[in-house]
Each structure stands twice: as C-alpha cells, then as structure tokens.
Amino acid sequence: MLSKILEVAELNIQVAGKPLIDRLSFTIYTNTLLCITGDNGVGKTTLINHLLKAAKSKQEHQSHINFNTSFEAIQVIPQFRNIDDDYPLSIQNFVTLNLIKQWRPWLTSLEKEKLSKILSLVNLTAIKNRPLGEASGGEKQRAYLAQALIAHPKLLILDESTSNLDRESRINLLHLVKTIINQENIAVIFITHDPELVKLFGDVELHISNRHGVMTKLR
Amino acid sequence: MFTYSFMQYAFIASFFISIICAIMGVFVVARKTAFYTHTLSEISFSGASFAIFAGISPITGMLLFTITSSIFVSLTGRNMNQRESSVSVFSAIFIGLGVLFLSLSNKQSSYATNILFGSIVGISRANVTELLILIATILCITGIMFRKLKYISFDTIGAQYNAKNTAWISSLFLILVACTVSVTAQIVGSLLIFSLLTIPASSAKYLAHSVHSMMLLSFVFALFGTWMGLYLSYITNWPVSFFITFIEGIIYGLALAYAKIPNSSNNR
Numbered sequence: 001m002l003s004k005i006l007e008v009a010e011l012n013i014q015v016a017g018k019p020l021i022d023r024l025s026f027t028i029y030t031n032t033l034l035c036i037t038g039d040n041g042v043g044k045t046t047l048i049n050h051l052l053k054a055a056k057s058k059q060e061h062q063s064h065i066n067f068n069t070s071f072e073a074i075q076v077i078p079q080f081r082n083i084d085d086d087y088p089l090s091i092q093n094f095v096t097l098n099l100i101k102q103w104r105p106w107l108t109s110l111e112k113e114k115l116s117k118i119l120s121l122v123n124l125t126a127i128k129n130r131p132l133g134e135a136s137g138g139e140k141q142r143a144y145l146a147q148a149l150i151a152h153p154k155l156l157i158l159d160e161s162t163s164n165l166d167r168e169s170r171i172n173l174l175h176l177v178k179t180i181i182n183q184e185n186i187a188v189i190f191i192t193h194d195p196e197l198v199k200l201f202g203d204v205e206l207h208i209s210n211r212h213g214v215m216t217k218l219r
Numbered sequence: 220m221f222t223y224s225f226m227q228y229a230f231i232a233s234f235f236i237s238i239i240c241a242i243m244g245v246f247v248v249a250r251k252t253a254f255y256t257h258t259l260s261e262i263s264f265s266g267a268s269f270a271i272f273a274g275i276s277p278i279t280g281m282l283l284f285t286i287t288s289s290i291f292v293s294l295t296g297r298n299m300n301q302r303e304s305s306v307s308v309f310s311a312i313f314i315g316l317g318v319l320f321l322s323l324s325n326k327q328s329s330y331a332t333n334i335l336f337g338s339i340v341g342i343s344r345a346n347v348t349e350l351l352i353l354i355a356t357i358l359c360i361t362g363i364m365f366r367k368l369k370y371i372s373f374d375t376i377g378a379q380y381n382a383k384n385t386a387w388i389s390s391l392f393l394i395l396v397a398c399t400v401s402v403t404a405q406i407v408g409s410l411l412i413f414s415l416l417t418i419p420a421s422s423a424k425y426l427a428h429s430v431h432s433m434m435l436l437s438f439v440f441a442l443f444g445t446w447m448g449l450y451l452s453y454i455t456n457w458p459v460s461f462f463i464t465f466i467e468g469i470i471y472g473l474a475l476a477y478a479k480i481p482n483s484s485n486n487r
Contacts, residue, residue, distance in 0.1 A: 052380065076380035086478070088249075089373055090428035097370045100382055105365040106431075131428050147377065 002029040005155050005187040006051070007066040013043060013050050020046060022211045028187045028204075030154070033178065035198045036191045038208035044191045045079070047208075048157055052076065069155055072101070075148035079159040079191075083140065087133030091124055094132045095146045114150060121183075122146045122176060138169035142176070149180065156180075157189045162197065170194065174201045220453050228342040233445035235350045236403055236415065239357055241438035243399050244420030245430060246361075246392065249372040253417045254303065255292065255393075258310040259400045260409030262288050265317030266401070272324035277405060285397035288313060293390040346406050353402045357395055364388055369430055411460045415441050418467040425478035440470050 006028045013021040020043040028034050036044050054065040055074055067074075075098075089097075092115060099111055107115070119125045122142040127135070132143055141161055148156055158177070162170040174190075174197055181188055192198060198205055198218070205216045220226050247256050263281040270280025288309050295305040361368065370378040371385050378385050396416075403412045419440035420433065427433040448462035 056383065071383070074381075076377075078376050078380055081374070081376045086425070088424045088428055088433065089430070093429045094374065097374050098377070098381065100366045100370055103363055103366060105362055129428065144377075147374075148381075151381070 002031060004029055004068050006068065008051070009064055009066070011050075011064040013046060015043075015046060019211060021208065021213070024208075024213045026206055026213060026215055028155070028189065030185050030187050031181055032203045033181060033188045033190060033201055035202040035205045036189060036208065037193070037195075037198060037205060042208045042211075044208060045159060048076070048159065048189070048191070073152065073154040074157065075151055075153035075155070076157045077141075077144045077148055077159065077161050079161075079163070081144070083132055085133045087131060089132055090129045091132050091135060091139070091143050092119060092128040094143055095119065095124075095150055098147045098151045101151075118146045118149050121149070121180070137164050138173065141165065141169075141173055145173070145176065145180075149184075153186055155187050155189070157191075159191045160193070161190075162192065162194060170197060171200070177201070220450070225342065226449070226453065228344065228347055229449055230446060232342045232347055232350055232406060233449065234442060235347075235354055236407060236412075237438050237441035237445060239354055239399055239403065240412070240415040240441050241419065241434050242357070242361060243396055244416045244437050244441075245423070245433045246368060246372045247396060247416055248420040248424060250375070250392075252393075252396075253421075255306050256396060256400070256416050257413050258306050258313075259285050259288070259397055260404060260413040261310055261317075262313040263401050263404045263409050265313040265320070267405075268317045268320040268324065272320040278401060281401040281404065282398065284313065285401050286394055289393040289397045290390065293386075293393050342406055349402060350406070353398065357399065360391070360395060364391065368392060373430070408460060411463060414464045414467055415445070418464075418471050419444070422467075422471045422474035425474040440467065444470065 004027060008027070009025050011021065011024045012019065013024075024047075026034075036047070038044055051065060052071075052074065055067050055071040095118065096107060096111070096115055099107070102108065102111070116125070119128050122145055124139065124142055124146060127139065132140065135143065144161070156177075162173060165173065177188060177190070178201055180186065190197075190202070202218045205218055207214050207216065221230075247253060262284050266281035266284030267277045268280075269284065270277045273280065292306055292309060367378075367382060367384070367388050370382055371388055399416070400409060400412055407415075419437040422440055423433040423436035427436050444463050444466040447466055448459050451457070451462045452459040
C-alpha cells in the first residue's frame with residue numbers, strides 16, 4: 001500500500017538572486033527509491049537543503065513543498081562527514097547518537113533492543129565494538145545507514161553515499177537499502193552520479209539539467 | 220599531611236574539579252574546541268584585572284568577560300575555520316584589555332597573576348561550597364541536554380541535518396565551559412584548568428570507545444594527576460601546577476603510545 005510522503009509542485013529555487021531550478025514538480029511515495037541525477041552544480045544538494053529547511057520551518061508547506069511527515073521522520077545521510085582515523089566512538093555508540101527523542105543519559109532497554117535489531121539488519125553486529133575510525137568505507141556507510149534507521153525515518157535521503165566505495169560495496173549497500181525500503185515501508189531519495197546503480201535499483205529517476213527536472217519511471 | 224585543613228580542602232576540591240573537567244573535557248575535545256578553552260583561560264585573566272580596576276568581585280568580572288566572549292564567538296564562528304580565527308581575534312583583544320586594566324588599576328596586580336597560576340593549596344571552605352554549586356548546576360544542565368550534546372559533539376555534520384536547535388545547544392555549551400573556567404580558575408589557576416579540561420579527555424579518547432567510559436577514564440586521570448601532584452608538591456615544596464601538568468602530560472604520552480603501537484604491529 002503506497003502512500004504519499006512528499007509532494008513538490010511548481011517549486012522555484014534561487015541562489016544569490018540567480019534562478020537555479022525552475023518550476024520543479026515531483027511526488028515521492030513509500031516503498032520507492034527515487035534517484036536524483038544530474039551534473040555537478042545543477043542544484044541536487046541545494047534542492048535537498050531547501051526541502052529540509054521547509055520541513056524544519058513548515059512555512060512553505062501549503063504552497064510548493066508538501067511533506068506528509070514530520071521533520072523528525074526525515075533522515076539525511078550527508079555526503080561528507082568528519083570521521084578521521086582516530087575517531088574514538090565504537091560503531092554501536094555512533095549509531096545510538098541519533099537517539100535524541102529521550103533525554104536520559106543512558107539507554108533504555110527498549111532502545112538497546114532496537115539497537116541490536118538494526119545492527120544485525122545492516123550486518124555490523126560482529127564489529128559493533130570496533131571504533132568507527134578503524135572501519136572500512138563500506139562499514140562506515142552501513143553505520144551511517146544504521147544511525148539514520150534508529151530514528152525510525154519515513155523518508156531517507158542519501159547524498160552520494162556510494163561515491164567513495166568500490167563497485168561491490170556500492171551494490172551491497174544498495175541491496176541493503178532496497179531490503180530496508182520494503183521491510184520498513186519507507187521512501188528513499190538517492191542522489192547519485194552512478195548510472196549503473198540507477199538502472200539496477202532505481203524505481204523512479206529525477207534528472208535535473210538546465211534548471212528543469214524530468215521524471216522517468218524505471219519499473 | 221592531612222592534619223592541615225588547607226590540604227584537606229585541596230584534596231576535596233581537586234576531587235570535584237576532576238569531575239567537572241572529565242565531563243566538560245570529553246565534549247571540549249570531541250568538539251575540537253581545546254584552543255577556545257585555552258583562550259578562555261586568558262580571557263578570564265583579563266576579566267579578573269577588569270574586576271580589580273572596576274572594584275567588583277573577581278568572579279563577577281571573569282564570568283562577565285568569559286560569557287560575553289562565548290556569546291560573541293558562537294555568533295561569529297559558524298564553521299570551524301572561521302571560529303578558529305574569530306577566537307584568536309577575541310583572545311588578542313581580551314589580553315590587550317587585561318593589560319590595560321591592570322595598568323590602570325595599579326593596585327593588587329599580583330592578584331590577577333594569581334588567576335593565571337592559581338594556588339590549589341590556598342582553598343577555603345567557601346571555595347569548596349562554590350565548587351559544589353557549580354558542579355550541581357553543570358551536571359543538571361548537561362544531564363538534560365546530554366543526548367543532543369553528544370550527537371552534536373561526536374557527529375557534528377550528521378546532527379546539523381537531523382537535529383533541531385543545534386546552534387542553541389552549542390552556544391549553551393560554550394557558556395557552560397566559560398562558567399567552568401571562571402569558577403575553577405580562581406581556585407587552581409586558569410592555566411591548570413585548561414590542562415585539566417583537555418589533557419585527560421584527550422588521553423581517554425585513545426583508550427575508551429564510549430562517551431561514558433571516556434568520562435570515567437578522564438576523571439580517573441584528572442584525579443590521579445591532581446592528588447599525586449598535591450602529594451609530590453607537599454614533599455618537595457615545588458609548585459603543584461608543575462606536577463599536575465607534568466603527570467597529565469605523561470599519561471597522554473602513554474595513552475598515545477598504547478594506541479599507536481598495537482596498530483602498527485597488527486596492520487589490517
């Protein structure tokens with residue numbers, strides 16, 4: 001059963017007075033992987049930031065951007081994160097950073113249960129105590145994914161999460177994302193430059209060029 | 220040694236100072252704001268000399284200066300590089316002001332230099348009470364914002380996207396650090412506070428992999444350093460600050476060596 005998560009209608013985005021995106025319209029439903037493609041600089045990340053700002057402030061809702069979910073149910077996995085080699089927290093402690101609905105300084109037993117379920121879902125249980133700084137690129141991306149999932153998102157936004165991975169890890173990560181989409185009934189926006197991944201995993205493609213977005217149904 | 224009441228107070232005070240420094244220090248180090256903390260210790264010196272000039276109590280002057288500068292820094296420095304340069308600008312201005320007020324006041328200037336180097340053995344019962352109030356306040360506030368502060372400190376970029384009110388929590392944290400430095404500086408000296416806030420937490424970072432265990436380990440390192448320093452200073456009559464900073468430095472060196480050696484022997 002598909003339901004609408006986000007509807008964008010006739011959206012214009014300007015950056016420093018210059019129009020970047022003109023009259024963009026698209027809708028995203030649950031159980032869908034939407035790929036956003038386009039050359040560098042066409043405004044893919046700007047679009048995401050714009051959507052997030054709208055979700056945070058709720059001002060633009062009535063007119064152009066209509067979220068069917070709260071800001072708390074949107075999780076972003078940013079393109080860059082400052083995790084260096086001597087980053088101290090273990091993988092499981094990194095994942096629980098996103099549990100901010102409660103205020104207690106320690107984890108409740110319910111949260112611990114959720115943690116172990118998600119760690120096994122992303123296949124990190126065996127190395128949950130390893131410092132994140134020592135994890136490989138693919139393991140890091142799975143840890144980021146787990147951290148986003150622990151907040152129970154309805155919409156997950158991946159900003160070029162695969163750009164630093166080899167082909168095998170990219171495909172594994174997207175397989176995992178696909179499984180999660182169907183298991184948790186969520187929608188995913190995936191910004192990517194990789195045509196192979198779009199072809200293999202995408203349900204819908206939004207290609208942005210010359211300030212316009214074109215939607216293509218892939219399956 | 221414990222027959223002297225000033226020694227008893229020194230040991231009690233350093234126990235409590237170790238608690239604050241452990242809790243705040245772990246966040247200070249994770250947020251990479253050690254440089255700012257160092258600057259705060261200079262700003263608190265400037266605040267103290269202003270207080271002498273203006274004829275108000277030193278703690279008021281220090282809180283005034285450190286909190287004001289925290290607010291300015293959090294307003295100006297959004298990203299890390301910008302913050303770094305705005306911190307050095309504020310540091311320079313405030314040290315300049317400190318020198319100005321010292322020369323204008325021309326009385327009791329030794330007091331202001333005392334703020335820099337402090338004297339942990341000159342602690343009174345009133346100081347210990349002050350410390351207790353500070354700890355209670357800081358523990359309450361950090362306790363309430365613990366999870367968000369943890370997220371913002373250990374995953375700054377992720378939190379910017381996925382959490383609300385991150386700017387508020389960051390500013391509040393800077394103000395808490397400012398209060399910590401001001402209240403503890405007049406007891407143990409601002410230079411010592413800077414090292415106790417940063418070195419134990421930096422050492423713990425190499426050995427512990429959760430926020431709670433980092434705090435616990437920082438506390439143990441800070442407490443060991445201060446108590447051992449007090450004892451050695453009592454026997455040798457050398458300054459306590461020297462021993463404490465030296466011991467903390469050695470702990471850091473050992474922690475770093477421990478973290479690097481096993482890594483090079485079993486390269487994955």
